[in-house]
Structures are given as structure tokens and as C-alpha cells.
Amino acid sequence: MSNEITVDAESIKKSAEDLVDLIKLRTFPFGMKLFKNVDDMLAIKGLRTPSDGKFFTTCQLVTQVRTAGFTLGIVQNNLRPGSSCGANIGLEIVPEDVSSGQRMTGVWFGNQEAAAEHQAQMPRVEAGKYTGLAASPLRSGRLDPPDICLFYASPGQMILFINGLQYHNYRRYDFTLTGESACADSWGRALSTRETSLALPCYAERRYGGVADDELLMACPPDEFIKGVEGMKHLSKNGLRYPYPPYSAFADPADGMSKSYS
Numbered sequence: 001m002s003n004e005i006t007v008d009a010e011s012i013k014k015s016a017e018d019l020v021d022l023i024k025l026r027t028f029p030f031g032m033k034l035f036k037n038v039d040d041m042l043a044i045k046g047l048r049t050p051s052d053g054k055f056f057t058t059c060q061l062v063t064q065v066r067t068a069g070f071t072l073g074i075v076q077n078n079l080r081p082g083s084s085c086g087a088n089i090g091l092e093i094v095p096e097d098v099s100s101g102q103r104m105t106g107v108w109f110g111n112q113e114a115a116a117e118h119q120a121q122m123p124r125v126e127a128g129k130y131t132g133l134a135a136s137p138l139r140s141g142r143l144d145p146p147d148i149c150l151f152y153a154s155p156g157q158m159i160l161f162i163n164g165l166q167y168h169n170y171r172r173y174d175f176t177l178t179g180e181s182a183c184a185d186s187w188g189r190a191l192s193t194r195e196t197s198l199a200l201p202c203y204a205e206r207r208y209g210g211v212a213d214d215e216l217l218m219a220c221p222p223d224e225f226i227k228g229v230e231g232m233k234h235l236s237k238n239g240l241r242y243p244y245p246p247y248s249a250f251a252d253p254a255d256g257m258s259k260s261y262s
Contacts, residue, residue, distance in 0.1 A: 007222045009141035012149065015229040016138035022232050023157040023242040026212075027066040028137040031146025031222075032187055034090065034130040041073045041132040044142050050078040058085040059183060059201075059209030062135060066152065067210075071136035088181070088188040089133050090125030108180045122178055123189035123197075148190045149225035152215040158198065160242055164231030165196070165224060173198070180204065190219035 005011075016029040035041040042049075048070050050056060057080055064070050076091040082103075086092035097103045101115030109115040136142045138149060153161070162173060175198040176185045186199035197219045201211040211217075220228070235241070239259060247256045 005223045005226050007145050007226065009144035011226060012138050012145060012222050013141045015226045016149075018233065019151065019161070019229050022229070022236060023153060023160060025151060025153060025157070027152055028069060028139060029149060029151035029225075030062070030065045030135055030137050031143045032133060032135050032148050032150065032191065032219075033143045033146045034125065034191060035132040035134065036130055038073075038075060038132045041134050044071060044073065044134055044136070046071050046140070046142060047073045047134065049073050054078075055080040057083050057204065057208050058089065058187075059205040059211070062150075062187075063209045063211075065135045065137060069137050069140075071134065071140060071142050073132055073134045075132050084181075085183075087127065088122070088124050088184050089191060090127050090130045091133065093127045094119060094124075104180070118179065118181075122181060122184040123176060123192055124184060125188065125192045145222045147221075148187065148194070148219050149222055150187065150190075150217065150219045152211065152217050154214045155216060156244060157242055158216050158218060160232055160235065160240070161218060161228045162198075163235055163240070164233075165228040167231030167234055168227070175199070178202075186217045186219040190221070194221045196220035196224045 019025065019029055041047070049072070056078060061072055061074060065072055076086045079085045082095065084095055084098045087094040099116070099119050101109065101112040101119060104115040104118065105112045109118065134143060173196060176189060177200060178184045180202045181204070182199050182202035183205060186197055189195065189197040199217045201215060201217055205211045247253065
């Protein structure tokens with residue numbers, strides 16, 4: 001395969017369809033795109049915006065996108081006040097009671113110093129550059145292209161995607177683990193650095209966003225997304241497919257391994 005990757009809405013859409021087929025995803029792969037000008041965001045075909053007076057966390061809005069297939073556009077006023085969701089995607093500065101650690105002391109941390117250090121180390125989009133964020137299923141092709149591509153998958157599904165990323169050009173991937181507020185490790189890190197980012201969703205994402213117990217979240221730039229899916233196609237041709245064919249823990253693995261290795 002050539003190292004040249006075409007990144008446009010159509011190629012991303014095709015890769016999303018292939019990903020669903022290859023690892024049998026339960027929900028839609030989706031994209032996110034930040035906007036400096038809200039009018040540009042509002043011009044997206046089929047865009048929905050939350051109703052006036054209704055407030056959500058970012059993980060709730062993401063779940064609406066990946067399960068119901070909505071194309072959503074949000075500004076800071078759509079996000080639950082005090083949640084600091086907007087700070088992770090650059091729509092607001094971190095509220096003082098959050099950055100100081102006051103908000104989480106006695107809840108997630110036993111002292112204010114630990115809570116403040118948690119905030120200081122979180123990957124975030126720089127505040128002040130953007131005023132809106134749109135999220136849409138990749139199959140719609142409405143973000144052309146998205147800043148990042150995302151999908152939720154089980155550990156077994158996720159490792160095959162990472163194997164696909166490494167198929168043609170190997171690199172070791174290192175990911176961050178924030179703990180609570182782990183959306184900073186997924187869309188926060190990927191939007192701010194354009195680095196492929198794997199996250200272990202936190203309590204809030206599971207309680208409010210409905211993330212399932214077995215789900216991890218991958219966020220990556222479009223070229224990496226396409227590259228990972230292309231690599232997975234080659235793995236599939238080599239017999240390395242999902243779901244994994246079970247092989248007994250009490251059987252000699254030689255027969256199974258001989259199918260892959262000469």
C-alpha cells in the first residue's frame with residue numbers, strides 16, 4: 001500500500017463503513033470539528049443544536065451522535081454550567097473553582113493539592129481560539145474533513161485497530177490516563193495535539209454518557225483513522241479477524257499458530 005493517504009469526506013466515510021464491518025461496532029464512528037466562526041458551523045447540512053434552556057455534558061451529546069446518528073453543533077451555552085466540559089474542548093477557560101481543585105476535593109481527591117494537580121495535567125484545547133464544536137457520524141460525510149475521528153469499542157476490537165495502525169509503518173503508541181474527566185484523554189488530547197489517543201472512559205462518561213462497561217474510546221486524526229482501517233483489512237486477509245476464534249487454553253497452540261506462521 002502507498003504511504004499516500006487521501007483524506008476527504010468520502011474516503012473517511014468508506015473507512016468508517018469498513019471499520020463497522022471488520023470489528024462489528026455497536027455504535028457509529030463519528031467525527032468532531034472545532035469552529036472559530038459559529039456561522040460556519042451552523043451552515044452544516046442537517047445540523048441540530050440543543051434546545052434553549054437545555055444543558056448537557058459533552059459525553060451526553062456524543063452519545064446522541066453515536067447512537068441516534070444526530071449531527072450536533074454546540075456552543076458553550078449548551079453545556080452544563082460548572083461541568084468544565086467546555087474547557088476540555090477550548091470553548092471556555094477552566095473555571096476557578098475547578099482549576100484550584102476546590103470542586104473535586106473530598107469527592108475524587110483527598111486534598112486540594114491533588115485535585116489541583118489533576119486539573120493542571122489534563123490535556124485540553126487552548127481556550128479562546130474556538131467558539132463551537134460539531135460532531136457527526138462519519139457515515140454522513142458532513143464534516144469535510146473532521147478534525148478527529150472517534151469510535152467506542154471493546155478492548156478486543158480496539159487492539160486490532162491499533163495492530164492495523166502498525167501494519168505498514170510501525171510505531172509504539174503511548175496514551176495518557178487522567179482518571180476522572182477522562183474525556184481529556186480522548187477528544188481533549190486528540191483535538192489539542194492531533195495525536196492518536198486511546199482513553200479509558202471515566203465514571204461521569206459512564207453515568208451521564210451511558211458508556212458501556214466494556215467500552216474504550218479511540219480518537220485520532222483522519223489520516224490515522226484511514227491508515228488503521230486499511231491495515232486491519234490486511235490483517236483480515238491474513239486470518240486475523242474479529243471476533244476471535246476461541247482456542248482452548250488446554251490445547252497445544254502449535255496447530256493454530258502454524259496457520260499464521262511458517
